[in-house]
Amino acid sequence: MRLVLLGPPGCGKGTQAKRLQEIFGIIQLSTGDMLRAEAAAASETGRKAAAIMQAGQLVPDAMIIGLIEVRVDQPDCRNGFILDGFPRTLAQAEALDAMLAARHLDLDRVVAIEVDDEDIVTRIAGRFSCSRCGALYHDVFHRPKQDGKCDVCGATEFTRRPDDTAETVRKRLQAYHVQTVPIIEYYRRKGLLRCVDGAGAIAEITEKLKVAIREGTRVD
Numbered sequence: 437m438r439l440v441l442l443g444p445p446g447c448g449k450g451t452q453a454k455r456l457q458e459i460f461g462i463i464q465l466s467t468g469d470m471l472r473a474e475a476a477a478a479s480e481t482g483r484k485a486a487a488i489m490q491a492g493q494l495v496p497d498a499m500i501i502g503l504i505e506v507r508v509d510q511p512d513c514r515n516g517f518i519l520d521g522f523p524r525t526l527a528q529a530e531a532l533d534a535m536l537a538a539r540h541l542d543l544d545r546v547v548a549i550e551v552d553d554e555d556i557v558t559r560i561a562g563r564f565s566c567s568r569c570g571a572l573y574h575d576v577f578h579r580p581k582q583d584g585k586c587d588v589c590g591a592t593e594f595t596r597r598p599d600d601t602a603e604t605v606r607k608r609l610q611a612y613h614v615q616t617v618p619i620i621e622y623y624r625r626k627g628l629l630r631c632v633d634g635a636g637a638i639a640e641i642t643e644k645l646k647v648a649i650r651e652g653t654r655v656d
């Protein structure tokens with residue numbers, strides 16, 4: 437199964453993609469995580485991307501399409517994948533279609549997680565992740581069971597993303613509305629789109645996503 441998760445920054449795509457990957461046995465491909473790994477490794481791509489990410493803008497289509505194209509051919513994508521943070525522009529959506537068509541593959545479902553802009557800044561301001569395994573947490577909505585200790589791997593170091601400041605979030609939201617929202621219509625026309633309300637408890641949203649992925653709750 438091949439899925440795309442759409443939605444504004446901070447809507448819970450990453451958290452939900454991690455949960456769906458366990459449920460459906462398919463791998464999460466997060467372009468944001470890939471770029472952060474490149475930045476941490478100080479590769480040429482990573483150095484270029486870091487400044488753009490920090491400014492709350494989108495990295496060039498060619499850079500991200502190149503990263504995804506290499507990734508989907510890896511053996512762990514054989515059963516399928518959940519695209520988290522890609523595509524984010526019409527050019528990327530079209531490149532994805534071409535990439536899949538060249539491999540005689542299709543997308544099975546595109547799910548848009550809907551969250552109001554006003555809620556986004558609060559959500560993003562509180563999030564942090566385990567420095568060792570990347571498990572995601574939130575100051576209010578999802579604290580580790582034992583304060584200061586990762587539930588998944590037991591590590592005690594946590595990090596916050598440098599682009600999670602209020603100022604950068606506003607720019608990321610703007611990029612989302614201008615560049616990414618048009619692809620919702622693109623997938624609606626193809627009949628692939630389902631929409632899920634992103635407000636509520638993490639587990640509840642996962643349940644709604646499972647329904648939307650399996651049979652679809654609302655076809656827009």
Ligand code: AMP
Binds near residue numbers: 492520
């Ligand atoms: P994310 O972790 O998905 O919130 O992505 C963090 C940042 O990485 C974004 O604000 C962009 O600067 C960059 N990025 C991630 N995915 C893409 C993409 N598909 N196209 C362009 N830029 C991206």
